[in-house]
Amino acid sequence: MSPLPRPTTPGAGILPVSPRWPDRSFRWLALLAALSIVALIVLVGWELYAGAALAVKKFGVGFLGSSDWNPVTDKYGALPFIFGTLVSSVIALLIAVPLGVATALFLTEMAPVRMRQPVITVIEMLAAVPSVIFGLWGVFVLVPWLRDHVFQWFKHTLGFLPLFKGPIYGPSMLAAGVVVAIMILPIITSVSREILRSVPNLQREAAYALGATHWEVIRIAVLSYARRGLFGAAVLGLGRALGETMAVTMVIGNRPDISASLFAPGYTLASVVANEFTEATTDVYLSALFELGLVLVALTIVINAIAQLMLRTLAGPGSGKVM
């Protein structure tokens, strides 16, 4: 029998002291993993910048403000694509956030326990459907239905607004927003559900004790406590919406125009890169497509930064935080 190892910490006598190297090597491995992600992002950014250098030099800042996109004359600008990306994502958020949060509220606060798991499973299945399937379903089912019913209704009742003026083609900014909304619904719902679940029961009990109704409890005790986290859920959804490519391309109409009407077709940054990259033959053309990619990355970073700033000012009671 070897002598007992020397007790370094209280209780160490019970367990034999393990060698130190697994600890150290694991630490290094974890560090390496974390660094590799940072390196990857830096590399992607660098590659995008290197690819875009020619267009950056040729068009300068004007690239961001120009509406040209002409591969024949080699003149390029990003404005309609930035507009399309932002508008379709905002429409998607406007639809998906209320729907997602309401679903999460129902699941945590109201639904009978036996019903919760099946509904959660269905929502998670929605997240597993590939993008192109949503696109196909959009083209053949959703868009014709929207065009023949929903859009007509909007045009008749709200047609005086510039948002709902103009001819109805079907493929449009609004159609893209609806499809993306469905696609980001699962992430918004499941993150919101986790946040609502993390609201301490004490909050609810206190509100009930004051004589609040069920709705008042949700409003005062749950929603206001969780609002920071719910905002974070929306930002996660927005991140996905900005980069969504395949399904959007199939229903947005792919037209680089800036129009006030939501019935008009649009175009997004991710879509144009996916569409035109394979057949881009001139150097400037290819470079302009790289620059669109760079703009998309920059846009995502800026929006996330703004979201972080907004989160800081949004310190609510309890500041229930997940982000």
Place this chain on the structure above:
Amino acid sequence: MKKLLLLLGLAAFTATIASAQMLINGAGATFPFPIYSKWFNEYAKVDPSVRFNYQSIGSGGGQKQILSETVDFGASDGPMSDENLAKAPRALWHIPTVAGADVISYNLPGNPKLKLDGPTVADVFLGKITNWNDPRIAGQNKGVSLPNQDIIVVHRSDGSGTTYIFTDYLSSVSPEWASKVGKNTSVEWPVGLGGKGNEGVSGQIKQAPGAMGYIELAYAKQNKLPYADMKNSSGNYISPSIDSVTAALATAKIPDDFRFSMVNPPGPEAYPIAGTTWLLVYAQQKDAAKGKKLVEFLKWAYTDGEKMASSLDYAPLPENVQARVLKRIGEIKY
């Protein structure tokens, strides 16, 4: 994913070594991919000692890769520009393989057979003709009841050889199109919705009453879509088919570098919206053994291979063109 690719690459690598096969790499155009892959499959039976690996990554990628010599041959749906060709380290030849055509498809009640001429189609795509009952459409289609309906223009949103052929045609029949829009694998469209791929365009045509768009002949035939007869330069309305495309090839003016456009050719039987696709091959091959095998394959493609074209809805080159191409292939040095 990366691991999987690595494994696949490794598997391919060991397989090559095991069978001591020569591997010839090519990359480029997507439009002729079905016929090329059939050729490579069939040729494996003719000469088992060589294997072809063709990546249909698009014409842009094909041109780039052959210029940087990372592949043994390239492929492109549009001819290379003088600017790009000047970047080649030595003479790079265009070898036309097969031709295809674009058809004008539409969605009208009952889908009647329509007749159209080039300037009318150009003005529809310029946004100058906006209604189906426009006298310029109705005038060519006496007896067809055309609805009072807006025309929804549909075009390709992705860059493609199909778009190159179509815009090349519109440029040749409409001076306004040529000066305002021009020809390319993708252009700045004055009007219309974009659909991704032939399936995207035909999907939108099917879904939108009053739509008009252009799709590849092979795709339209296989999916039984309605399409118009087009007026050619002799004044005849010609239905698109393999025969009328081959007729167009026979009368098209073909220069010695084979970088030709065959839209709106003079023949009375010629369908006007057609174009060819090219392989890009260096006149002086770097690797003698590979060069020899490549030339052998090309010779086979122009004799036996061309016969397979029509079964896949591509138009084979007519004999006079085949003879010229074969002569050129014979001049490749290795």
